[in-house]
Amino acid sequence: MKTTSITQLTEIPETIMSISNLYKSFGSNNVLINFNLDLLKGKNTVVLGKSGSGKSVLIKCIIGLLKPDSGSIIVYNENIVNLHGAKLDKIRAKVGFLFQSNALYDSMTVKENIEFPLRRHWLKVTQLEVSKMVEEALEDVGLSHTINMMPAELSGGMRKRIALARTLILKPEIILYDEPTTGLDPITGKEIINLMIDIKNKYNTSALIISHDMNCVRWAGDRIIILLEGKCYAMGTYEELKNSQNQKIKQFFD
Amino acid sequence: MEQTIIIKRFLDELGDMSRFSGRFFSEWFKPRYEIAEFFKQCYVIGYKSLPLIGLTGFIMGLVLTMQLRPSMVDYGVESQLPAIVGIAIVREIGPVITALIFAGKIGSSIGAELGSMKVTEQIDAMEVSGTNPYKYLVVSRVLATTFMLPVLAILSDGISLYGSYLGVNIKGETSALLFWTQVSNSLEFYDVLPAFIKTYFFGFAVGMIGCYKGYNSSKGTEGVGHSANSAVVISSVTIFILDLLAVQITDLLGFN
Numbered sequence: 001m002k003t004t005s006i007t008q009l010t011e012i013p014e015t016i017m018s019i020s021n022l023y024k025s026f027g028s029n030n031v032l033i034n035f036n037l038d039l040l041k042g043k044n045t046v047v048l049g050k051s052g053s054g055k056s057v058l059i060k061c062i063i064g065l066l067k068p069d070s071g072s073i074i075v076y077n078e079n080i081v082n083l084h085g086a087k088l089d090k091i092r093a094k095v096g097f098l099f100q101s102n103a104l105y106d107s108m109t110v111k112e113n114i115e116f117p118l119r120r121h122w123l124k125v126t127q128l129e130v131s132k133m134v135e136e137a138l139e140d141v142g143l144s145h146t147i148n149m150m151p152a153e154l155s156g157g158m159r160k161r162i163a164l165a166r167t168l169i170l171k172p173e174i175i176l177y178d179e180p181t182t183g184l185d186p187i188t189g190k191e192i193i194n195l196m197i198d199i200k201n202k203y204n205t206s207a208l209i210i211s212h213d214m215n216c217v218r219w220a221g222d223r224i225i226i227l228l229e230g231k232c233y234a235m236g237t238y239e240e241l242k243n244s245q246n247q248k249i250k251q252f253f254d
Numbered sequence: 255m256e257q258t259i260i261i262k263r264f265l266d267e268l269g270d271m272s273r274f275s276g277r278f279f280s281e282w283f284k285p286r287y288e289i290a291e292f293f294k295q296c297y298v299i300g301y302k303s304l305p306l307i308g309l310t311g312f313i314m315g316l317v318l319t320m321q322l323r324p325s326m327v328d329y330g331v332e333s334q335l336p337a338i339v340g341i342a343i344v345r346e347i348g349p350v351i352t353a354l355i356f357a358g359k360i361g362s363s364i365g366a367e368l369g370s371m372k373v374t375e376q377i378d379a380m381e382v383s384g385t386n387p388y389k390y391l392v393v394s395r396v397l398a399t400t401f402m403l404p405v406l407a408i409l410s411d412g413i414s415l416y417g418s419y420l421g422v423n424i425k426g427e428t429s430a431l432l433f434w435t436q437v438s439n440s441l442e443f444y445d446v447l448p449a450f451i452k453t454y455f456f457g458f459a460v461g462m463i464g465c466y467k468g469y470n471s472s473k474g475t476e477g478v479g480h481s482a483n484s485a486v487v488i489s490s491v492t493i494f495i496l497d498l499l500a501v502q503i504t505d506l507l508g509f510n
Contacts, residue, residue, distance in 0.1 A: 060378075063382055065378050065381060065382070092382055092383075092384060093384060097379075097382050099378065099379055101374050102374075103374060103376050105376055105379075106370070106371075106374075106376070116383055117382075117383040117384065120380075120383045120384040120385045121383070
């Protein structure tokens with residue numbers, strides 16, 4: 001009886017990041033109001049919401065680019081909200097962030113872009129190891145031949161993949177995706193979704209995906225959270241939410 | 255009412271810029287030192303500006319000499335032409351024109367580059383990658399403009415004087431030895447030193463204003479254009495204001 005209980009416990013995914021009572025406002029505009037979320041290990045969690053609902057604000061609070069007014073974001077037993085400088089950078093080295101605009105450095109080659117986080121996080125790696133890691137990251141996204149190209153020479157989909165390779169270079173356990181398929185054609189968007197799924201399966205990463213693209217929500221998300229009026233309005237699988245009779249939830253799936 | 259809003263906006267901007275500049279003094283000496291980025295910026299800002307600065311300096315010296323000659327002939331002091339041009343170039347025209355060209359080329363380029371990085375989230379990406387973007391982008395660029403403009407101003411002065419030498423010889427005949435002797439005899443140490451020192455302040459102002467405008471850029475691509483444009487306009491006005499202050503200070507110190 002005791003053994004069965006332990007087996008059941010191990011089947012519950014571990015919480016790798018916990019957000020509690022998060023508040024964020026800009027002047028009189030309350031963007032996040034008592035927002036709560038647990039990110040489960042090895043699962044892709046999608047935050048679905050309308051434009052301007054605070055999705056990007058949420059993800060920027062998690063990575064420390066914005067400071068919430070109150071609440072806590074616990075990652076690796078540290079509350080990111082209270083961290084600064086080197087301590088915050090230490091956590092950031094374990095959390096990958098894919099920017100909506102890719103944020104590739106225009107003045108650097110693809111290789112320099114990808115190795116930038118490696119060099120900046122003071123990781124003790126040799127030049128040979130750096131080259132090997134860059135090649136591996138490029139292989140993961142299927143763009144090994146672009147290593148010496150400049151970002152301006154790449155298409156939108158390729159830029160997204162290179163940005164993803166840069167995110168993967170530090171082998172993060174948590175990846176934050178900010179609108180990964182926005183601005184891409186449906187075919188390229190599907191390729192990026194498949195890439196995100198492959199990465200999760202290969203590296204057992206846990207991802208928080210911000211999106212309003214229903215294809216991304218459907219295929220990439222193991223769990224979906226609807227962000228409405230600054231709160232976590234609903235949570236469930238794609239099918240559960242799609243079959244909901246609640247009008248506010250249905251509007252996302254119609 | 256509208257005037258009050260404009261004054262308030264101006265004071266807000268001035269306050270923000272002062273805070274932004276103040277951060278430079280609290281951060282530049284702390285590790286991590288961005289030495290590689292500093293030297294890269296010195297190359298981009300200094301070395302790559304040399305052809306433009308050299309060309310404008312040469313034309314400036316040549317034209318100034320040709321314009322002054324008729325008046326000097328009228329007053330019968332044509333022989334003093336190298337001395338007059340030398341003083342004018344080294345004390346005032348060289349540093350100020352070099353700084354203005356520098357503001358047009360480098361101020362706009364820094365404003366546009368940082369503005370573009372801001373609106374495409376590249377500055378945020380740096381922060382996420384364990385980099386202090388202020389130190390990496392602003393401190394390295396401001397130090398580079400501060401140290402490169404004096405070097406460029408000296409080179410520009412030299413090239414201007416060479417242009418002046420050619421100008422003198424268009425309608426006359428003056429040996430190089432005589433020309434340079436006259437120029438050097440006309441210049442005192444107190445002519446050169448204040449002119450040299452003020453270029454450090456010009457360089458700092460151009461770098462800091464370009465970085466401030468770019469770093470605080472908003473409203474997408476329109477904002478980038480606005481940042482580049484306002485960086486040049488504000489830098490140019492600031493150069494004249496600093497020049498005015500420099501003249502007053504050197505006068506008070508008895509250097510004039």
